[in-house]
Amino acid sequence: MSSRDLFIIPVSRTETLAVKWQEGRHMFHVSLSRVLASRVLPRLAACGLLLSLAACSPEEPDQMLGEATERQQNPVPEPLRERLLVASHSTIEAEPALMELMTSLAETAIDEHCAACHGADLEGRDGVPSLVDYEWIWGITGFEVSSAEPIHQIMQTILYGIRDRDCPEDTKSYGACSDTRYSEMPAYRMLGLDEGELRDLTEFVLDLAGHEADVEAVARSASLQGLCVECHGEDGRGYKPYGGPDLSDDIWLYGGSREAIFASIADGRMGVCPPWWDTLDAATIKALGIYLYRRSMGY
Known part of the structure; x- marks a missing residue:
């Protein structure tokens, strides 16, 4: 039995069962709380959960996603x-x-939903990312061998947003919905680092990015650099599963000046993007995933 013949039940970040359909072209993830609130569950049961989907056509999972997210004014x-x-x-x-x-x-x-924050040209602004460069915080590494996985990752972000908190309390993890993209850039000033330590870490990040930095301050930061490694990696190139951005390039969400980097380290960053699973229909979500992928690749 191949992977395209199975529904796989993985464990999500909050150890809540979720339903995933996986095959060569698409991989959609629907958390259990979303499933229970939609019409997907009866269709899963009809196809035989964790059993061969011989009775279901290959198009069935896409249609189920469509049913789960289709707007009421356009049900079919x-x-x-x-x-x-x-x-x-x-x-x-x-x-x-x-x-x-x-x-x-x-x-x-x-035009209706994205441009207000990301701009009509999708180039973003301070605190809002560009959607047309190939710098993605979650999922996409740039080393994918096909377009399927990057498009899926973009769709996941569109579906469930970033740091969404609009869900029942018992479905939350770290104060956010269990199926949303989530990471934390802590406010290290609040966690006890003093001004000098914050300045030293700032020089360390500038050095990672190839900018002119105070060599002595970078050396002094050695005992603190582990605070950055878990999310940004040993080389500062980021860690996609945690949503840790690359610090070694010259793409900055909140600015790459010495003071902007200091502010990010000292005061933290916790930007949000709303989920669109209950606003946009499935065809539009898929269209956005493909369109943004193509734009980011320069097509």
Whole structure:
């Protein structure tokens, strides 16, 4: 039995069971709390959870995601939207009608929902990331061998947002919803580091990024550098599972000046992005994933 014939039940960050469909083209993750609030569960039972899906077509998981996220005013996707939901990225690129629909859905959603924060050009601003460079904090490493995984990772962020807290208390972990993207940049001033230690760590980060830094301050920070390693890695290139950004390049979410870096270390950063699973339909979420991936690759 292959992976495309199974529903896999992994354990999420809060050790709550979740449902995942995995196959060659797509991998969708729906947390148990979201499943219970949707119409997906009866469909899972009908297909035989953890059993062969011989009775279900390969398109079924995409249709289930569509049912879970489809807006009430459009409960049944048109045939072209259905084709978009089940088509691979390469198939969409090869069919002008699907490319036109994908682009239209994505650009409409950007105008209505994304541009207010990320800008009409999606270049972002201070505290809001650019969506058109290939610098992604979660999931995407840049070494993927196909477009499927990066698109999936972008869709996951769109679906569940970043540091979303709008969910029942008993489903939260670290104060945020269990299925949202979550990381913490602590406020080290509040955790006891003094001004000198904060300044030394600032010089260490500047040095990682290849900027001019105080060599003596970098040396003094040696005993504190472990605070950065867990999320940003030994070489400062980031750690995607934790949402730890790369500190070795010159892309900065909150600014790369000495004072901006000091402020990030001293006072912490906890930006948010809302989840869109209950606002955008499945076809639009998929269209955005593909569109943003293509833009970030320079297409």
